[in-house]
Amino acid sequence: MTGSNRHYVLAAGGTGGHLIPAFALASELERRGHHVALVTDERGANIPGKPDFLPAHIIPAGRFGKNPLKWLEGLRAVLEGRAMALRLFKNFAPSAVIGFGGYPAFPALLAARKARIPSLIHEQNAVLGRVNRLLARQVDAIATAYPDVKRLKPKYAEKVHLVGNPVRANVMALRDEPFPHLSEDGLLRVLVTGGSQGARILSEVVPDGMAMLPPALRQRLQITQQCRPEDLEQVRRRYSEHDIPAELASYFDDMDERLADTHLYIGRAGASTIAELTAVGRPAILVPLAIATDDHQAANTQEIVAAGGARSIRETRFTAKELAKQIKALAEQPQALATAAHAAWNCGRPHAVSDLADLVESFGGADMMDVIKVGGNNARGASQGAAVAQGAAT
Structure with a gap:
């Protein structure tokens, strides 16, 4: 596997909020010549908008609610999902695993840690989600959609990158x-x-x-x-x-x-x-x-x-x-x-998908990128914005 043709695994729960940015990243990575696979649940495998080239691997994903009696069942599902993800990684040999939140991302990222595969998470909301909070300590990078993300501990600041939230190409x-x-x-x-x-x-x-x-x-x-x-x-x-x-x-x-x-x-x-x-x-x-x-x-x-x-x-x-x-x-x-x-x-971050893809490509390739830190993303396109505003006013 060459530096210009690598493999990546995206892991996301089966809702549009998690999967729309995952699909956008998959399309960008595929455009750059990489191979991409998706780890998700049954809903995610069948959600509208999934790129035709993107194979979906369904794994169990345990849920841990307020009822302790169901925690053992949830733990079993997580362990089963991690085992399935490890088998996928052995065959697919990803350069990195990228989690987008949702329960299926949890066993996939645990498997990445077990297999010593670099990993990162993307948080779409302005509050760090439950699964991403559990994974924040062990991943190599945290990509965010907002400059201020609540429940993201200050001690992780060095590995936080503001990229924005990828959207569909037609939008x-x-x-x-x-x-x-x-x-x-x-x-x-x-x-x-x-x-x-x-x-x-x-x-x-x-x-x-x-x-x-x-x-x-x-x-x-x-x-x-x-x-x-x-x-x-x-x-x-x-x-x-x-x-x-x-x-x-x-x-x-x-x-x-x-x-x-x-x-x-x-x-x-x-x-x-x-x-x-x-x-x-x-x-x-x-x-x-x-x-x-x-x-x-x-x-x-x-x-x-x-x-x-x-x-x-x-x-x-x-x-x-x-x-x-x-x-x-x-x-x-x-x-x-x-x-x-x-x-x-x-407020838009139009380069979100390319910035996220750059960050992903830094695994297994060049050194970890040290750009797109919080605060620097909106400068691009400022003059373009003025043109749009002028068109709006006429």
Whole structure:
């Protein structure tokens, strides 16, 4: 195996938040001439968007909940998963193993330590996840999506690299496109999503919030909303009662095209959502999931909110009246949305996938890279951002 053609194993739990950046990295490494394999669970092996070239290896992944009676069962699964990963590593001979969080990453990274294979983890959220906390001490590098990551101990600072959160190539292709033109009386396109499973609170609050807007603003609305299948008819009826045009579905397979035309996003604050909003530059009203582990969705909003690219409303305060108030503040003046879009754009880290791939390639090749340390990533493309903002304002 030559220095320009190496093998890497990516390990991630079966949710989009973990797998979207893993898929992006796999595609970049494959483009550079490397061979990549995925370790995951059954959900991850079948999730939409997995590259055709990427083989998926399903391993057991024990869960350790609050019930001690199930810990032994979880430990057995971890040990079985580690054994399976060791067999894979023996045949595949990876230069490094990269974990993206989720339970399947745990036995895979334990196997890497056992086999003395270099390893690193990527944290998508602004709070270090449970599995990544368990692995932080033993891995060789920690890649982060935010400059400030809670629950990441200061003693690990020397091996922390800020790279950002990789996003899908078709979304990243929109980064240099101007913010959609919006005149004072033009159509206002609003995109509403609630994560892969939708969010009932959005179905309950958003239609009534739109109805409370001033008539002149309400008449300009064009809503695209993702809903749970069981909520579709109710939401459709409520928009119809308010005479607001809305396209509803439980899943949109052309989300990049929807995002391209969007003037305002309303929805959850998952890591992939924030990464895509900042990659493209779209203003948002974010409603962090209240039951998210360690309140990580609220933490995810802090950077973009502080920059002026989004507003965040806690679930306990997310009412139709409050939503209407926030939409009115953003949307009554087209320039306000364009300014917020530019602020969101400036929070993006468009080189996330290439920076992460550079870091990965430093294992088994050149010495560990000492760039992309916290604070240096946003300088690239600043002049480009000004051009995007200028296009947004015209």
